[in-house]
Amino acid sequence: MILRWCCSVLLCLPLSLMAAERWQQPEYILDSLIEVGLRAEHGPDPLILRKWHEPLRVHVDYQLPERALHERLIKAHLDQLSDITGHPIRLVATARAANVEVLLLRQQALAEVWRAKSNGGSIPPRTLCLARIWSQGGEISRALVAIPVDRASQEGKLVSCIVEELTQILGLPNDSEKVYPSIFNDRSTDQLLSGLDFVLLRLLYDPRMQSGMGPEQVRRAGRPIVLEYQRQGVIDGAAREVRRGELYSLLGY
Numbered sequence: 001m002i003l004r005w006c007c008s009v010l011l012c013l014p015l016s017l018m019a020a021e022r023w024q025q026p027e028y029i030l031d032s033l034i035e036v037g038l039r040a041e042h043g044p045d046p047l048i049l050r051k052w053h054e055p056l057r058v059h060v061d062y063q064l065p066e067r068a069l070h071e072r073l074i075k076a077h078l079d080q081l082s083d084i085t086g087h088p089i090r091l092v093a094t095a096r097a098a099n100v101e102v103l104l105l106r107q108q109a110l111a112e113v114w115r116a117k118s119n120g121g122s123i124p125p126r127t128l129c130l131a132r133i134w135s136q137g138g139e140i141s142r143a144l145v146a147i148p149v150d151r152a153s154q155e156g157k158l159v160s161c162i163v164e165e166l167t168q169i170l171g172l173p174n175d176s177e178k179v180y181p182s183i184f185n186d187r188s189t190d191q192l193l194s195g196l197d198f199v200l201l202r203l204l205y206d207p208r209m210q211s212g213m214g215p216e217q218v219r220r221a222g223r224p225i226v227l228e229y230q231r232q233g234v235i236d237g238a239a240r241e242v243r244r245g246e247l248y249s250l251l252g253y
């Protein structure tokens with residue numbers, strides 16, 4: 001009787017609660033970091049941890065109107081990324097001073113501009129927004145983001161493009177349906193950072209996680225850090241903490 005009642009309760013739990021219980025498990029967090037951090041969305045998997053050592057200097061190339069709105073969205077997200085990771089990120093006035101270039105342009109210009117800026121790179125089929133990082137030995141030295149604002153707005157994905165692409169260039173470049181809830185899961189409805197994304201970013205930029213680490217090194221180095229986060233309440237409070245970002249309030253969450 002008691003066993004049947006317990007099983008009924010579990011079946012009645014909301015899917016969101018059951019998912020939250022999964023993502024808060026230390027091994028799930030480590031698996032997720034390896035999945036989105038050490039693999040590639042296109043091309044061969046590098047299977048090493050990639051992160052920035054230098055501060056990010058971001059130049060936004062506005063090729064469309066409504067600059068003030070786009071600038072506010074981008075700045076709000078970059079500020080939150082810097083807060084979470086502890087890594088310096090700032091906007092700069094010129095492309096010459098930047099190591100990250102963000103292109104806000106029209107869909108019709110995307111292919112030609114992307115090819116020129118990415119040294120001949122092509123656009124995979126059904127791709128909306130684009131990001132690319134350049135790294136050596138796991139140290140990221142340059143990044144490029146392109147967002148076709150007209151098409152992204154028409155499809156209701158402008159904010160999710162800004163959030164996902166700017167987050168991915170920090171060293172989490174892969175999309176995966178194995179990682180949930182997350183902006184890196186194309187089947188997820190999340191437009192803004194989730195609690196799991198918060199933990200992955202913080203873990204990636206923990207100084208004990210070194211660029212160039214392989215999967216087993218990531219597990220060995222990351223496991224005590226995640227257990228530390230668990231004891232400190234970082235994981236339990238991640239979903240609440242991430243909602244303090246300015247984008248949440250700007251969008252009425």
